[in-house]
Amino acid sequence: MEKSSVNSGVKVIAIGGSAGSLEVLFQLLPLLRDDIKVSILIVLHRRNSADSSLSELLASKCHLPLHEADDKDVIQAGHIYLAPSDYHLLVEKDHTLSLDDSEKVNYSRPSLDVTFESAADVYGPALTGIVLSGANDDGTLGLQAIKKMGGTIIVQDPETAQIPIMPQNALTHLAIDHIFSIRQMAEYLNSAELN
């Protein structure tokens, strides 16, 4: 049997958000157990600067190792990767991450759509995409791609989102699998089914 990489059988979660999503992560990350096996990719619309204090801040909220993605990082089970500012984050077939500084998508770099589509291509049914609070349409096409490849798609309950436009847009256009509060998201990520 091929024992390819850490990712045989491991599930991957791609979480993305814009305005109002940082507060969600501050609440969500501390709720994640330190022994979960899923790998998590986080894409946030953020200020265009190369300073890495955001990843340090997020890491401090979290029992799991969290780092800003570097070019060619190998995706490991139980690790969380944050897309660096000013780069799109993509996933390669060999389960490494790659970066791309091409044009902005939905006025954004990193863009949720770019990461979601690329991860869907590699992980198919093993991928879950989650769209959090935000004020534009980024993420909807990405969730669509995930769904098409057999993955699971989730949005933050617009009722609980500081800016509901982003999850609402996905809900309007797609058959979303779950509409979750922050606590439900944490339960899902900690669940035995994923880990």
Next chain:
Amino acid sequence: MIEDEDIELLLTDLFELHGYDFTSYSRASLKRRINRLYSLDKFPSFAELRYRVRSDTSYLKRFVEEITVNVTEMFRDPTFYLSLRNDILPILGTKPFIRIWHAGCSTGEEVYSMAILLKEAGLLRKSLLYATDLNPTVLEKVRRGIFPMNQMKQYSESYIASGGEMDFSDYYTANYGQAKFNGELSEKIIISTHNLVSDSSFNEFDLILCRNVLIYFDKDLQDRVLRLFDSSLGSLGYLALGSKETLKFSVVQHNYKQLNREKIWKKVV
């Protein structure tokens, strides 16, 4: 949506018929760019796209230009340029002559940024900036030194953040929404096509800048290109990479020492 097998067919065509070798490019980004172009140019089928790439040389030019990423800006990551000003240029200034290579320079915004730094350090007269890229079209833009006026506000802010103390607008003339940079800067820039995948070393340099190019290459090609840079750098020369790129884990890492938090390495052998 173009499938993986079709991408491989295209890459084989590009190499066998036209000599462009993209087979060692990172696939995720390349696939995205090919699909983007496929829908942008409204091809009815993959076969149609393949036919155009195989047989239409003017389309080939567009294809190569569009699947490679040509997004760049002046004084991107201002603290990087601040470090060039404060840490690198004073040392290069002790040399009788300064040779700098911008590898994969795209439309040249970084080359002009560098020329401005050299000018302000009083070193431009004894410097030459070699600007190379695989796309002839983008090099034409470097030659003209004309950039969109609507970027200038941001570039001016980055210039100031990089330690610039002059009036940034003194470096260009505004006309019809375009900013043409002074001839004094461009006359020190030597332009040539050079493909990092297939071409070899062509000179010895004191500083090589190759920022946000290696991210598009797979690990083997990255190593190959870093070896090319290594053989093109004089002893005690400097190599500068993009903010998310590294020499760590590369074949040449032991020949270099990272200077500071910026992605600048000094050759120590």
